[in-house]
Amino acid sequence: MKTKYRDLIEQTFDFPQNEFKLKEGNLTFHGIDLMNLIKEYGTPLKFHYLPQISNNIQRAKSWFREAMSNLGYSGNYYYSYCTKSSHFSFVLDEALKNDVHIETSSAFDIDIVQNLKNKGKLGPNNYVLCNGFKLPKYIQNIANLIDQEDIKVIPIVDNFREVSELLEATDKNLSIGIRIASEEEPKFEFYTSRLGIRYRDILPFFNTLIKDNPRVDVKMLHFFINTGITDTAYYWNELTKCLRVYCELKKVCPTLDSLNIGGGFPIKKSLAFDYDYFYMVQEILQQVKHVCEEENIPEPHIFTEFGSFTVGESAGAIFKVLYQKHQNDREKWNLIDSSFMTNLPDTWAINQRFIMLPVNKWEEKYERVLLGGLTCDSDDYYNSEQHSNAIYLPQFDPNSPLYLGFFNTGAYQETIGGFGGLKHCLIPEPKHILISRNENGQLVTEVFSEEQNASDFMNLLGYYK
Known part of the structure; x- marks a missing residue:
């Protein structure tokens, strides 16, 4: 009987895909080992994979070039x-x-x-x-x-x-x-x-x-x-x-x-x-x-x-499931270590869907869940109303962390969410890293901005003036 999360994805979608593959049971994105990224930088985490920006530009240019040639x-x-x-x-x-x-x-x-x-x-x-x-x-x-x-x-x-x-x-x-x-x-x-x-x-x-x-x-x-x-x-x-x-x-x-x-x-x-x-x-x-x-x-x-086509598919966000709450006999809430409203605001503002996949535990059994953010706002969630289908994820185990990736989030989320500014319930802006490749094709990472801290908020709010 096929009960693993990997089985669910492979029988539902054409998987693996160009940018999404598995390595030793964990998800990779454009060849980036996401578990290694988590081990080095922690969560919550946002990232930009810069080569994808150039890749999409060149794809579009090639389509127009070929079509113009075909049509004279x-x-x-x-x-x-x-x-x-x-x-x-x-x-x-x-x-x-x-x-x-x-x-x-x-x-x-x-x-x-x-x-x-x-x-x-x-x-x-x-x-x-x-x-x-x-x-x-x-x-x-x-x-x-x-x-x-x-x-x-x-x-x-x-x-x-x-x-x-x-x-x-x-x-x-x-x-x-x-x-x-x-x-x-x-x-x-x-x-x-x-x-x-x-x-x-x-x-x-x-x-x-x-x-x-x-x-x-x-x-x-x-x-x-x-x-x-x-x-x-x-x-x-x-x-x-x-x-x-x-x-x-x-x-x-x-x-x-x-x-x-x-x-x-x-x-x-x-x-x-x-x-x-x-x-x-x-x-x-x-x-x-x-x-x-x-x-x-x-x-x-x-x-x-x-705009979105240029930069959207270059970015992602990774969150950790902190806790699972059983609120009634049907609903299991997986609570992440960040907020959807503040850090992926389109999920709240226009019910936008992003590609959401677990980073690890693909060989584990799966369960149906709802996803909640850390703010005290009832709208800070991501469930089947905002996702085209019910959310299924590897089963939660308090002794073994589950990490979730939201992908192709590179357009508008930082500007609408007010990058580096105040956040609802003072939920901090995640650490943001940039990923590129050197002349040998090897991945290179650098920190663009650290996670916001209390001093950042106190300064913005005028308490240090």
Whole structure:
């Protein structure tokens, strides 16, 4: 009879997988011996495996390169990293090794760009795409970057007034993009995205405020929908509408030569994940090529702004099961040595699922459990309501620790959780380590930040002032 945890996973999923394998009954992730990591650094623990950032960038570039070659597509492809997914310096440093461009969202993003430029990591061949609603400080920082004339800055205007505000902030000419306010899915509580300019207003906006202004060129049309890049009638319909607007604008605006399709590639959140990236890339390019041929206009250069796809699959968190509570005849609660709400906030905020697997005890029998965090909040849990199926884990033994890994957590969790700041119930930020490989392919680890302590919190709360 197959009663081991390993049996459960192998009969439920295609396992092992590229990044997940077993070594002597313990889980490895991209060849990283996670039990050795635990022995060296303890738990709770967060980590980034930096080579996966480069790996995903190169995968995407290869899909676009192959699809463009297959289709005879005449435009170029530009991969941009969306910084809001993770602003950490180690993420940007790794991404920029791969000849990528940057997309920003707010004023302080430009300080990061300036820092990278001063270090020689961004230069004349890099684009900086400035998205988002632009407060005065953001406008001024963009203008300062444009004034330096040693990097290609494209402010993507979100509303009618931003062009005049930028012109007032700099004496230089502007090369801009225009963001389309896409229509949302019927299930949304609103019809049109609050971001960007409505489809029907883009041509009048250009003709009234831009066409006769010698200081402004429109280079890019920007398109993005919240659902991401999905093989649905809704996505293809919105893309087609965007392409029609592009063609109409191109006919009266010769400088327009680029289409930005935003981000939205999904990342792996389950061992049963199945998404044909290359198919989607080729279908998108085929749609673009078809509409452009119909309208007799040149095919645009394609920009993407992948954030979660770039960094999401590079990171993980490891927790220890501290205690098991039997609250009634059916529910067993495994309590971890951290908090879901504070350290994996999307599990609480949007019921996000991550790949969750035990690190050890794969040869032990399994049981059905609920997972709880350390805060006193009733929402600090991770169970079948937030996991697609019931949670089964190796049986708890108070004399033999059980460790759990949550994987592909690299996008948004630190920024939403307030990295290094106050936490609910003052649950500390875990130790954070970086993992890379040297020129011989050997793993190298370093501590990026230590676990928060009482002094950190006391200082933030003003008790030491």
